[in-house]
Each structure stands twice: as structure tokens, then as C-alpha cells.
Amino acid sequence: MASKGVNINGDRLNSTLQSTCSQWGALSTGTGMCRLTLTQEDKEVRDWLVKECQSLGCDVKVDQMGNIFAIRPGKEKGRKAIAMGSHLDTQPAGGRYDGILGVQAALEVLRTLHENKIETHCPIALIDWTNEEGARFPGAMMASGVWSQKSTTPLEACWALQDKEGVHMKDALEQTGYLGTTSCDHRENGLECHFELHIEQGPILEKEGKSVGVVTSVQGMKWFAIRVEGTEGHSGTTPMAGRADALVTASRLITAVRDAALKTELGVATVGVIQSDTSSQATIPAGVNFIIDVRCSTDDMVEQLAAAIFAEFDNITAQEKNRTSYKIERSWGLPETIFHQHCVESVRASAIRLVGENQVMDMKSRAGHDSAWTSRVCPTSIIFVPSKDGISHNPNEFTSEEDCALGAQTLLDAMLYYDRKVESGVF
């Protein structure tokens, strides 16, 4: 791999990524990570990132959702920035690449521009989006959603969310020093376009023997927070026949979620989170909460799969003689996304120039990304690099140093390609 222009430093990218992961949020064994958003680990890596970007001559703004915008000025004053964004937070038992690679690659791009004294036409922004994982405060890609003004969960509703310990998101922002004053609204703090380097989190590139994925779309997703209610009682003295056991009903519903996805073949459906009101082995549970995650190629298919799931829910509660009931307490989602042709062209052309046409393929993303929200308000696309065995949200998540470097080089080249097209008036 050799760029015809400026070259990123793959060793520096890798050593920075590994050392910051070791320092902030590493699990005790292997390369597993637990860096939940706005925790002490997340605060410290953010503080480090801000200093690094400032040392490269960037202006740093923090918005009301804690999103960090580090902006390297361009020749054209007052112009919106070409952005490279992703996230530094992880799942509770995640890896070192999902999100983190995108931000670290963006930093490597800034370092490369700086040491090569390259002047771009547009300003260049690195963005760290807050709470992409939604693992601490429920709602994935939360802060890019607020910024886009297209999410159904606006700023105040996000601020009011609580983690498992009852900490409000606004307080977590304040306590870490990341409750910024910049408006979290693309209309007041806009971007020229948004690129994101991300690991595939699936097995396709590896299986097809390709190095770079040009992501042209993201599947539609919807989440449903479900509450099941029954009647509490003593596990020893309440006869089986008359029980209204919320956990038995919830168990049947969770099984039905999986079965509906298998049967309809419309997409995937998962229950990742469950919580019961009781913590006593001797009490019949009266209340259970869980969240359903539904994802399909199109929004129509998402609706169809959700309808199949809830039809089965109604069957089950009827079979349970309606002693227990369920309700959908909240639903939110990310509509299907088609990326902008200018960004897709920038990525595709850059990747092909780097590794040749047969190492590059167009693909769809099955995971949600901040880019799906930015895409609603500015030209956007994603660059995928391979994930070993397709594993992600798992400490065994792995992408080789070479693939990370190739991704970062593609990011730099795509961004410069786009910048030249803007300068020449083509985009």
C-alpha cells in the first residue's frame, strides 16, 4: 500500500490506539474494553484527545451533548468542515476497534496533515460522538441523533435519561466537564460532509477476501422498550394455576422475538437487556422490563417484523389468560440510510487507487453508526475494514494493524479527494 500523495503513519496509529486503550477502560485480560460513555475512563481519554488535537493547531468545541469537534482551519475562512467522526465509548465487554479506530484514525490524519504542513481548502474536523453505544444511557447513536435533529429523542429527553445507578445523563456530562455550550444542532454547528472509518463488525470482507468496504447504505433499525406486568406473590404459597408471573410471560415473549425473526426471515431481532423488579428467589416477579432490537434492510421490513412479533405477543398473553399484560413503553429507531454519492465516490476512488479494484467492494452496514444520522443532514459515507471472524461487541474483536492503517489512509485520501472537488467547484 502506497499513497500517491501524503502517507499516514500506521505504526503511530497502532501504538496510539493500543496505549490509550490500555490506559483507559481496558478489561483485566486480553484486549477487551469497558469504556462506557461519560465514565472516568471516557473522561480521561477525551481529555487526552482534546490536548492532542489542540497541540496540532485545532480549535476544540464541545456541544450540549458532549460531542467533541476538533477543527483544523482550512484556506477558505467561514467554510463548514469536512468531518471525520466516530466514537470512543465501548460496550461493557467490547473491543478496541469499534468506534475507537475511527477516532484514532482521524487523529492520525490530523497528525499527518500537520507534519506535512498541508493546507486544505475546507476546514477539517475530528469528531468524537457521545454515547454511540447506548450501553450506559439507553439509545444508541444518541448524540449524533440529537445533532441531526432527526432523532425522536431530543436534547432534554436525553439529558433526563438515567443509567442503572440512577445518574442522569446531564449530570454525567456536567461531572466529566463535557456539558458544552455549543448548540447540539447541525443548523447552528454544521458540517460540509462526514466520513467515518469503522470496522465491519461482520464476516463479509474477510469471507470475500477484500480489504476495504465502500458502505453505500445502513439497514433500518427500531428499538422497543417493553414492560410486562403480573402479580407479586409468595413462591411457596401461591398455587401454580392462578399465578400471574411476569417473568414467565416475559420469557415466552423473548423466545417469540427470536422465533419471529427466524420464521419471517425479514431481518434480525434481539433482546439484549432484561431487568426484573424482584431480587428475591421466593417472590413471583410482578414486573419485568426488556428491550427489543429489530433490524432489516428496509424500514418496511422493520415494520413487518415488529408487527409479527407483537401479533405473537398478543397470542401469548391471551394463552396466559391475560393475567399478565405487556406494554410498549417507548420506541425509537434509525431509519434506513442511503449514503451520498459524492462521499461514496470519494471513498471508492481512493480505496481503488490504494489497493486496486478487486480488493474493494460496495456493501451495506448492518450495524448502526453515527454516520446514519449525519447522512440525514449532510453528505456522508462510511469506510469498512475487516473484522476477524466477524466478531464485535466482544473482547475478541480484532482488526489487523495493516487493515487499520489502510483504513486510515483511505480516510485521508477520501477526505482530500472531497476537498479538491469542493475547491474546484465539482461538489
Next chain:
Amino acid sequence: MASKGVNINGDRLNSTLQSTCSQWGALSTGTGMCRLTLTQEDKEVRDWLVKECQSLGCDVKVDQMGNIFAIRPGKEKGRKAIAMGSHLDTQPAGGRYDGILGVQAALEVLRTLHENKIETHCPIALIDWTNEEGARFPGAMMASGVWSQKSTTPLEACWALQDKEGVHMKDALEQTGYLGTTSCDHRENGLECHFELHIEQGPILEKEGKSVGVVTSVQGMKWFAIRVEGTEGHSGTTPMAGRADALVTASRLITAVRDAALKTELGVATVGVIQSDTSSQATIPAGVNFIIDVRCSTDDMVEQLAAAIFAEFDNITAQEKNRTSYKIERSWGLPETIFHQHCVESVRASAIRLVGENQVMDMKSRAGHDSAWTSRVCPTSIIFVPSKDGISHNPNEFTSEEDCALGAQTLLDAMLYYDRKVESGVF
């Protein structure tokens, strides 16, 4: 209701019970209680109890499991005490009567003996058994089990147990000041016999129109801590077909627990506690823990029902192609109990004298009680009073002031009956 001997004060019993519940552990509405063992609320009601008993001339000992023994001396020095024991802790959403009535009634008995200056032959003990509910540290009737030396969970294993916040039981004992020095072993700190007043926690007395239940046995119980393991993965990128979702399997197993109990009609089986490793909606759960509570009239039936449940577990994991697995991490239990004829006779005779034969019935307890453990090492029995609608482990748990008073009077009379029989050499 009028005793032919000494009369307890029902108003005083009720006002003391209600006011101490309001002060220590009351939920915000109604008469619901959350007084988990060895919390601040539990410490404060214990401190109050100790002072009350001391003011009545009792010696107070605290053992290594925090069990409180308040002993009023008898005429015969060096004799073991006739005990009245129960527990002051509750479920996380429990009521004011389960356990609490037994201790408050024992205190009312001590007050009555004191104000009437009654000298008994044997010493009389009030006991508050620690962690009867097992709601904070898993394992119901834990500390009476240790005292009896018959439980499969000995002292050190109990001390090492952790609550949901990771606090060890030994530290909780120490922090509240209830890590006593008296040996938690009936061989070193024994009792003459043990009576317990308790609410029925079932609907039978109410349905049959009876006032007092003479409990002659307790059904057998066994608990199983289950761990289900699968493979973590991204909820968007992992195809449905290859998944090893621990929560889907756990859900099928939990449903099977209920179905096996319904089908075999051997007894009751309940899953009250569930916990998943993941707190992320976008992650396929890799590990789920839950506890099965099995109760039947006999130990044989408990074994049969457990066998039926685990046979179905094996079917289900085979159907899931053994991608997920389950294991029994720990099992513990309480064997079936037949109460001692001397104690049963004392309760039956006293109750019949108070309210007449047709208001009294023999019965079996379907809930576990500390008395089931004491019964293994000293004569024991339980007095039941009615539970409104059979409801328990629920804020709506209720027993009328009159029924509470009748129970306390029966407790006093039974204890004095037993004492006279000991004095006259019959028992």
C-alpha cells in the same frame, strides 16, 4: 377472646408494630416494606429492639450471624430457654406482618410477663433471626440454618456471600454492629424449644373461616442457581441462524420450570431472580443467571419435580443445538419438616382454650420458616394466623389487629403451657 391467665395488650402490640414499620423500612405508599437484612433500616430496628428487651430485664446476646437472643431469666438457673423467634427483615416489596409479627408478638409477650411480674420456670428468649428472607444475600432462613448446623451453607460460606452491590455479608454484619461473638451453633448456644407466630401467607385459614392454624409440618424446598452460557455478538451483524443467545435459552428454560410444575402437579416451581451479563440492547447476551425455587409436600416429590425440570432443560439445550449450555452452579434446600408433638400440643391446647375447637385447624406450611431449622435440633412448632386473600411478599399483605393479638396470646399461652409441663417433668 379472653385468656384464663395473663392477657397480652393487643393495642400495644399493634401500635408498636405499626410505628416501628413506619419508622424503619416503610415504602412510600401504603403499608409496603423494604427492610432488607443488615441495611441501615434493619440496624435501626434491631438497635431499638435490643434496648426494649434490655429495659424489660433481658440479657442480650448477638451471635456470629447477627442473630439476636434476648433472654428473660427463669427460676431454674442454667436451664435452656423456651424461645419465641422470627425475623424483622422483609422482601424488597414486602409487608408489615411476614416475620415482623412474630418478633413483635414475642416482645409483647415479654412486656406482659414483665408487667405481671410472672416468674417462669425456664428462661424465655426472644430471637430475631438474620436474613430469613434471603432477599439481600441469597439463601432464605440463612442464619437459623447456620445455628442448626444442618444447613449445607455453613458460617464461612454465608459470610462470603455478596449482595448485588458486591458487599460481603460479613462486612454488612460488622458495619451494622451485629457481628456478635456468641457462637452461631445450637450445641454451644442451645434452646429448650422454639415457637414461632407467623402469618399463613396463604388463603386456607380465611377460606375455612378459622382463626388459628396449628402448623404440624413444613413442605420440602430446594433451590438451584443456574448459569446459562452462550456467545456474545453484535445484535445487528450476527445472523439469526448461527446465534448462541443465552437469554433466549434462559427464557425457554424459565418457561419450562413453570410448565413442569403445572404438568407434574408435584408442587410449585418459580424463578424469582434473573440477571443477564449484558446491559446493552445491541449485544446478544452471553451469560444469564437465575434461581429456581422448588417446593413440594415431601423431599421425594421435590427430587421428582427437579428431575422433570432438568430433563426438559436437556431437551431444550439439545433443540438449541447445544450452542448454549446450562449448569447448576449451586443448590441448597430445606428438607421436609415434621414438628415436635410437645410443641404442637402446646399450641393446639392453648388455641382451643382461647377460641374453641372449631376455630382451630391443623395445617402444613408451604413457606419456609426459621422454625424448620430449629426443629432439626430442638422441639419446635409454628402458630399461623390468617393472611387477607392469602397475599404475602407484597405490600398488600395484611392481617387484622384482632388476629395479630389472638396469635400473640396463643404464643404466650403455648409458651407458658410448655413451661409448666417442663416444670412438672411431663415434657
